[in-house]
Amino acid sequence: MLRRLCLCHRHILLGRNVMQHAAYSTSIKRNYGDGSGNSQYDLTTYKLPFTPDEQNYLLATVNTITSADLARLKVTKRIIKQLMKSKAEVGSYAELSELLYINGFGIKAVESLCNALLRDRDGEEVEDDATNIMLHKNFRKRLVKPRVDVAQLEDIRTVVSVHVTAGCLAWAKIDRGSQVEDLSVEELLNSESRFDAPKIYDKVMDVASRIPDADLYVWEEKNNQQLIKVPLGTIIIAMQLAQIKGMLMVLLESRLKRDIMREEEEVEGAVKWSSGRLIYMKESIVPKLFMLKRGGERTSGLKLADELMSGQQLLSWLPPLDVGEGVQDCYFSTHPSLRRHSATALFIGLAFNHAIIQQNVDVLRKLITPSV
Structure with a gap:
């Protein structure tokens, strides 16, 4: 019963065929927005903080990007694995917000992925994970x-x-x-x-x-x-x-x-x-x-x-x-x-x-x- 309610909610939110995405949809996720533990993100009201042009670029990039490209951008292995698995199951995405419903993802993971793609588009240097790891105790x-x-x-x-x-x-x-x-x-x-x-x-x-x-x-x-x-x-x-x-x-x-x-x-x-x-x-x-x-x-x-x-x-x-x-x-x-x-x-x-x-x-x- 709970799964049906979740699928119905997702169908209304995305306006797409529920059965097409049942393989990677999850129940509503909540995450702390400011790290304080007081406010919560709700996927029914949350909006990705990117302009329409940025979202168009991100959507096109996500639909075509490979795991090798993501690794080059220092995207974490967990995000790469889950994204590639979802793409193999559903093909391309119609809206960027669909990334929020990938199993194992959350708002933080989606924003991290999108920011990495935008840094690469703008030619910014990606922070070196090797140095960061070394400095980490x-x-x-x-x-x-x-x-x-x-x-x-x-x-x-x-x-x-x-x-x-x-x-x-x-x-x-x-x-x-x-x-x-x-x-x-x-x-x-x-x-x-x-x-x-x-x-x-x-x-x-x-x-x-x-x-x-x-x-x-x-x-x-x-x-x-x-x-x-x-x-x-x-x-x-x-x-x-x-x-x-x-x-x-x-x-x-x-x-x-x-x-x-x-x-x-x-x-x-x-x-x-x-x-x-x-x-x-x-x-x-x-x-x-x-x-x-x-x-x-x-x-x-x-x-x-x-x-x-x-x-x-x-x-x-x-x-x-x-x-x-x-x-x-x-x-x-x-x-x-x-x-x-x-x-x-x-x-x-x-x-x-x-x-x-x-x-x-x-x-x-x-x-x-x-x-x-």
Whole structure:
């Protein structure tokens, strides 16, 4: 009974055959007009805020526009999906107000769509969603932990990215302009020290002392490894790696806290960090930016890193690397079995620099675009 009343009401309002549009008509929608929660829009009295000429243009455009055109105009995926579905069911619209009755639409969605089409007609620049998403704290939370504030980003001059395994530790120091200032890798555990806790501690302390000072340290947040039905040796290595990471966390955080206290004493009004400067970056970022996924496996990317370190530009979003004096020779003189770890540290640092610090729009578009 209620559906019949709604359909009758719609028939009177639009003056079109009810059955033609029954597939996408809905009951009367109400929406708050001014955000205050006091006044309400009623579709029986609401009028779209566009001139007759604008409505004619909008109607003709909506009837012919494609999903690719809408995506180019930064129209949301939800609006595109619902509009394309409605057009497939009913064909073209006779009146612009019919958009108000598309299932899942409302006044806000229709006005947003129409304004985007008018901006495109008038040649106005469409606001870049990638930058907006990056500046939104929820997007930053998805990229790094803990969250880094904009004021804190402006205070960063150098970053050291760290890649650690049970066998070695690699790092890359990159400045704000993406110059690679330092790149190194050192062995940690071997057959003699693997089961000797004091030797592990001494080795980590020794290697960590040579990690360069920086405003911030970054490494990847690895997914927890499933240790069910795996060899005992694998479990032992995983436990030792956790031990090494724990040591490094304590050592680096202690160094950073010491530096922060000194800075706050020396510089009045220095930026105070809400948390430590040891940052975990989402593990999926590096393989997505550097195309290191083959099927379900992640490749080391050693060949790509070698070419980047030799000055080649292979990625559209990444200019040729500016490599500090002596860094290139040090990198290529390292054996490939160890150099692949330096490559990973390099990728982590470049990804963080361009995605988080520089907020490179091309990078952000890659990160918000679903993988094919």
